[in-house]
Amino acid sequence: MGRGRAPCCAKVGLNRGSWTPQEDMRLIAYIQKHGHANWRALPRQAGLLRCGKSCRLRWINYLRPDLRRGNFTAEEEATVIKLHALLGNKWSKIAACLPGRTDNEIKNVWNTHLKKRASEQKPGVGESKGEAADGDPDTPVPSLSSASSSMTSSEGSNGGAGEQCGTSNDPETMDVPSPLELELEPVMDILDMLADAPTEALATAAPMPTSSCSSSSLTTCAGGGGGVEELLELPDIDMDADIWSIIDDDIARLQQGDATVPCTTKASQEEEGNEWWLQDLEKELGLWGPTEESQPQAGPHDQIGYPGQLSETEGDMVMVSSHPQSRSDHEASNSE
């Protein structure tokens, strides 16, 4: 379906373009079960006709349970502007300071309006920033760059959720003790440098702190669970049977359990969170209730994360797909 530039690789038989709800569900179900130890092997094992890269991107940018969607808050926008002034186009680093936001999302927001706004607001200050924005991101704050890049090393790095900088890195749930903290220090310094946007502001701009762990926990923990290596060697999954049985399984569990999920965030609650998240997701995908198969190809806008999916009606930020706090509202809108 032709979004994005034409594919470079002629991988015959692989789907490209927008993801269908079925594909989403497959990916979700697989990662829920097994994590994503190996992106390259994942699509095969999950029965997806996608390349690993595509799966990874989809997961990171749209399917992760800890994503918050909807409009950026003023605080978030301010944070992005400030961080961009410091970091340049280091979207992943910036995303690390905005839990629930992805680098891709931030990049889009920046390119669409923040860039304009920033240049209007501070024509003078724009020097370092303007250059950074326009393609020379190397100049700003070298120490930070190196610092944060080292910080990116942890597993779930990418989209940023795996490495929240300013917010709670939740040492409790983290096995990595002081080294990580040490690596975080420079970032914390940067946050402190943001005079107008103190760490507090950054934190408030991202009111779902520990949930960041949920994605990483969902993924890395699954990997850490130890089953992944084996899974990697599994023969191809019978898509029409196994995968859907997995999904059915999840659905069944969800339907049995209480759908309401407390807005708490600890390891013990992540599973619950994932459950409601999956349930919510299924609803959005139109897979809730009737069997998945009964859900034909939904239009692009019926899919999660697709245009129109954002609930702009709320004015404020509305987390469409994955946040407990917005869930009730969201359900209400979905239940029609």
Next chain:
DNA sequence: AATCTGCACAACCGCAAATTT
């Protein structure tokens, strides 16, 4: 009412870094 233009979003590409063998 129809058409045009700009904006926003999602996805892909290519490269670089990190990790594994």
Next chain:
DNA sequence: CAAATTTGCGGTTGTGCAGAT
């Protein structure tokens, strides 16, 4: 230690939608 493989990042592009003309 080197080569190969995998992952992650940043840039770019195409499509759809909304608003303006």
